[in-house]
Amino acid sequence: MKRNTRHSKAEVHPKPQSSRSRPAQSRAADLDRLIHEPIRLGIVSALAVNETMTFNELKELLKTTDGNLSVHARKLEEAQYVGCEKYFEGRLPKTEYRLTSAGRKALETYLDHMEALIRATRES
Template sequence: MLNINLLNKEFESRVRLGIMSVLMVNDWVDFNEMKQLLNITDGNLASHSSALEKNNYIEIKKEFVGKRPRTSYRVTQVGREAFQKHIDALEAMLGK
C-alpha cells in the first residue's frame, strides 16, 4: 500500500534532495563545490541549506582560511536518519 505521508516534505525540492544526496556520501563539502555539483546559484544554495540547518538536518560551518571566508556543510545524524526514511518511502512506493 502506498503511503505518501511517509515522504518528508523538507526533501521535496530538487535542490534539497541534491544537497542531502551529496552529503550522504561525503563528509564535509564546501560551498563552491556544492554549488558546482548541483549547478545552482549562491542564493539558492544559501536559502535551501539554511532551511535544512533549521531542521537540524545539516550542519553549516563558517570559518576563515587565511583572509577568505569558507562555508562547509555536513549531514547530521538526525538528517541522515530522516533522509534514509525518505528514500525508503520512495523505494517502497516504487515497489523496490
Template structure:
C-alpha cells in the same frame, strides 16, 4: 495511495534539498562552492535551501578561514541522516508498489 507516500519527508521534496542531502550523504562535508557547482544553482537559491535544511537540523555548518577567505563547510547531522534514510526508504516502497 496516501499510505504509500506517508513516509516521505516534506522538507526533502525539493530537488535541490534532495541533491544537497544526497551529496552530503556520500561526502563527510562539502563547502558552499562545491555544492553550488555540483548542483548547478545560484548562490541565493543554494543559500535558501541550506538555511531551510539547517533550520530542520538536518545539516550543520562549520565556518572557518582559509588564509583570508571565509570557508563554510556543510555536513549532515544524525537527524539528517535518519530523515534522509527514511525518505529514501519511502521512495523505494513507492517505486516497488508500482510494479
C-alpha cells in the same frame, strides 16, 4: 411534546491501512517535503556520501545560484538535518556543510519511503 430527531446511519470509519495496503498516492503524501525538494535532496544526498562539502562544491555540483543554495541550506540547518561551519582560510571565507545524524536518519526514511512507492507502483 415530540422532538424532531433525525436517525442517521452509523458512521463507518475505515480501519487504518498499513503502509503496504494504502494506495501509492496516499503514501506519497507522507513524504518528507523538506527533503523531497530537488535542491535539498541534492544537498543531503551529496553530504551522505561526502563527510563535508563546501558551499562552492555544492553550488557547482547542484548547478545552482548562491542565493538558491543559501535558502535551501538554511532550511536544512533549521531542521537540524545539516550542520554548517563558517571559517576563514587565509583571508577567504569558507562555509562547510556536513550531514547530521538527524539528517542521515531523515534521508534513510525518505529513501525507504521512495523505494516502497516504486515497488507499489511497479506491482500495480
